[in-house]
Structure formats: structure tokens, C-alpha cells
Amino acid sequence: MTETETMTTTPCHDALEAAIEAERLADAAYYDTDAPSEGPERQASLAAAEAVAAARRALAASSEPREYDLREEGGATELVVATSLREARRLAAEWVQGGEYYDVDSTFWVTCWITCLATGESDDISVAIEAAAPDCADEGHTWESPEWLGGCSENPGVWGHGGGVVITEVCAHCGTYRHTDTWAQRRDTGEQGLTSVEYRDADEASLAWIQSARDEAMIDACPYEIEARDKRGPGEYRISVAVDANDDDACDAIVSEISDAVGLGWSVVWTGEANGEKSDLRIEWVG
Numbered sequence: 001m002t003e004t005e006t007m008t009t010t011p012c013h014d015a016l017e018a019a020i021e022a023e024r025l026a027d028a029a030y031y032d033t034d035a036p037s038e039g040p041e042r043q044a045s046l047a048a049a050e051a052v053a054a055a056r057r058a059l060a061a062s063s064e065p066r067e068y069d070l071r072e073e074g075g076a077t078e079l080v081v082a083t084s085l086r087e088a089r090r091l092a093a094e095w096v097q098g099g100e101y102y103d104v105d106s107t108f109w110v111t112c113w114i115t116c117l118a119t120g121e122s123d124d125i126s127v128a129i130e131a132a133a134p135d136c137a138d139e140g141h142t143w144e145s146p147e148w149l150g151g152c153s154e155n156p157g158v159w160g161h162g163g164g165v166v167i168t169e170v171c172a173h174c175g176t177y178r179h180t181d182t183w184a185q186r187r188d189t190g191e192q193g194l195t196s197v198e199y200r201d202a203d204e205a206s207l208a209w210i211q212s213a214r215d216e217a218m219i220d221a222c223p224y225e226i227e228a229r230d231k232r233g234p235g236e237y238r239i240s241v242a243v244d245a246n247d248d249d250a251c252d253a254i255v256s257e258i259s260d261a262v263g264l265g266w267s268v269v270w271t272g273e274a275n276g277e278k279s280d281l282r283i284e285w286v287g
Contacts, residue, residue: 010062010064010065011064012055012058012059012062012064013059013064013066013118015055015058015059016052016055016056016058016059016118018055019048019051019052019055020052020055022048022051023045023048023049023051023052025048026041026044026045026047026048027045027048029041029044029045030042030044030045031045056118056119056120057119059118059119060085060116060119060121063083063084064083065081065082065083066081066083066116066117066118066119067079067080067081067116067117067118068080068081068082068085068088068091068092068114068115068116068117069114069115069116069117070088070091070092070095070112070113070114071112071113071115072095072096072099072110072111072112072113073111073112074110076099078095080092080095085114085116085121085123088114088116088123089114089123089125092112092114092125092127093112093125093127095112096110096112096127097127097129099129101129104129104130104131104132105131105198105199105200106131106196106197106198106199107128107129107130107184107194107195107196107197107198108128108129109126109127109128109129109186109189109191110126110127111125111126111127111189112124112125112127126186126189126191128194128195128196130197131197131198131199133176133178133199134176134199134201136171136173136174136176137173137174138173138174141171141173141174141176141178142171142172142173143169143170143171143172143178144170144171144172145157145158145167145168145169145170146170146209148205148209149168149169149170151168157169157170161181161182161183162183162192162193163183163192163193164181164182164183164193164195165181165182165183166179166180166181166182166183167179167180167181167182170206170209171202171206172210172213173210174202174210175202175203175206175207175209175210176199176200176201176202176206177199177200177201177202177206178197178198178199179197179198179199179200180195180197181195181196181197181198182195184196211234211235211285214235214285215231215235215237218262218263218266218283218285219237221261221262221263222239222258222261222262222283223257223258223261224239225239226239226283232282234285235284235285236282236283236284236285237282237283237284238271238280238281238282238283239280239281239283240275240278240279240281241279241280241281242277242278243278243279245270245274245279251270251279254281255268255269255270255281258281258283262283265285265286265287266283266284266285266286267282267283267284267285267286268281268282268283269281269282270282
């Protein structure tokens with residue numbers, strides 16, 4: 001509990017403390033004497049107990065801050081101050097999510113039990129711990145669902161699952177897969193209808209798709225026609241351009257023109273080979 005989360009004296013707390021003290025005195029008068037089991041001392045003890053219960057209910061219904069004990073299934077505990085059980089649930093979720101979890105590649109859930117020390121009100125919540133997306137080769141993931149993923153014809157990468165769907169996406173930059181299940185099940189409790197996210201490493205299929213999309217974008221952007229026969233290998237093309245090979249300025253201008261069009265990551269150089277009035281250029285992906 002932080003320094004700012006200190007308890008303050010409030011009317012409902014005062015009333016509860018007074019009721020607890022009155023109950024203690026009433027119980028002492030009854031249990032510590034030879035008072036008859038149905039005598040006035042017994043009735044006073046019962047009335048005092050009901051007064052304590054009523055004071056607890058009044059405090060629970062109020063907005064006065066009170067202490068809540070948090071206990072998660074791993075054994076960790078925390079004490080927080082909240083003005084309601086609803087707020088305590090929020091603080092509990094934040095506390096659980098702020099824990100340290102290692103090697104998390106898919107969503108899992110942690111149960112946290114919440115108990116108010118003053119009123120006895122309690123609850124438990126299931127907190128989702130999300131997997132962090134792996135680093136991307138670019139500035140950030142761009143998730144797409146190309147048709148080759150399969151799934152529904154109208155929605156590639158989507159499959160029905162129970163009362164929800166499983167959605168598979170792939171990053172257009174690094175090939176990492178993201179699987180979202182909107183009808184996930186918590187294994188230890190059997191609870192269904194949850195949402196889980198799982199990440200999987202890129203594979204040959206996703207990397208080949210990235211390469212193909214990258215090459216197609218370059219071909220579309222290139223100001224000179226590139227045909228299928230011009231491909232020499234993954235990310236490597238050779239084209240013939242009409243130019244005077246002895247005119248350095250003209251040759252440099254063509255290289256600059258293509259480089260500006262196809263963008264960063266592509267190397268554009270003359271090969272030194274010529275075919276009549278045309279010279280060969282190599283356009284190669286270098287990343």
C-alpha cells in the first residue's frame with residue numbers, strides 16, 4: 001500500500017468500530033458470566049452481533065475508502081485501498097497484469113481473490129495476461145489476411161470455432177503469425193467464450209509471400225518494363241535499357257530514376273554487359 005493509500009477516519013468506519021466494541025462488551029457480559037442462555041444478556045449479545053453486521057453492510061454500501069486484501073493463485077498478495085468492490089476489482093486486475101511473466105507466447109489467465117478486511121465483502125476475478133507481440137523487422141507489424149491462409153472464402157484466415165471464430169493473420173513485414181481465438185477456453189477452470197492471442201514464428205510460406213509482394217511492388221513501381229524472364233533469383237532481376245554506355249551522365253540518370261521509383265532496399269547497378277544498343281541493369285533486393 002502506497003503512502004497516498006492511507007485510511008482516513010469516516011462515519012461508517014467509526015460506526016463499525018463502535019459496533020464491534022459494543023459487541024465485545026455484550027459478549028463478555030454473556031459468556032464471561034453465568035447469565036442464562038435465554039436471558040437479557042443473550043439477547044444483548046445477539047443484537048450487538050446484528051448491529052455489527054448492519055454496520056458492515058452500511059460501510060460496504062458507502063464510498064468510504066477501505067482496505068482490500070488481494071491474493072493471486074501464484075501466492076502473491078497485496079493490500080489496496082478502494083471505495084468499492086468494483087474499484088477493488090479494477091485495482092486487482094492492474095496489479096495482476098503488472099506482474100512479471102516470462103516466456104509468454106499466448107494468452108493465459110490468472111485468478112485473483114479479493115476480500116475487504118472491514119466488511120468481509122469478497123469476489124474473485126480472472127485476469128488475462130496477454131503475450132507481447134514479437135519484434136518486427138520494420139517499424140511495426142502490419143497484420144494482413146491473404147487468401148493463401150485459407151479459411152472462409154469471404155474472410156481469408158477466418159475459421160468458425162464454437163460460439164466464435166479463430167482469426168489467423170500474418171505480418172506483411174516480418175512474416176510472424178498472429179492467431180486470435182474469440183472462443184478460447186481456460187484450461188484449469190473450463191471457462192469458455194474468452195479471447196486469446198497467440199504469436200507464431202514466420203515460416204517458408206509467410207516469408208515467400210513477403211518476398212513475392214515486395215517484388216511485385218518493385219516491378220509495378222519500376223519505370224522500365226520487367227518481365228518474368230528477367231528474374232534471376234529471389235529478389236534479383238536483370239533488365240536491358242537502351243542507353244549509350246559511354247554516356248556516364250545518362251547511365252547515372254537511369255540508375256537514379258529507377259532507384260527513386262523502387263525505393264530503399266533495392267540496389268540498382270549496371271552489370272557491364274551489353275546487348276546491341278542496350279545495356280544490362282541488375283536490380284537486387286539488399287534489405
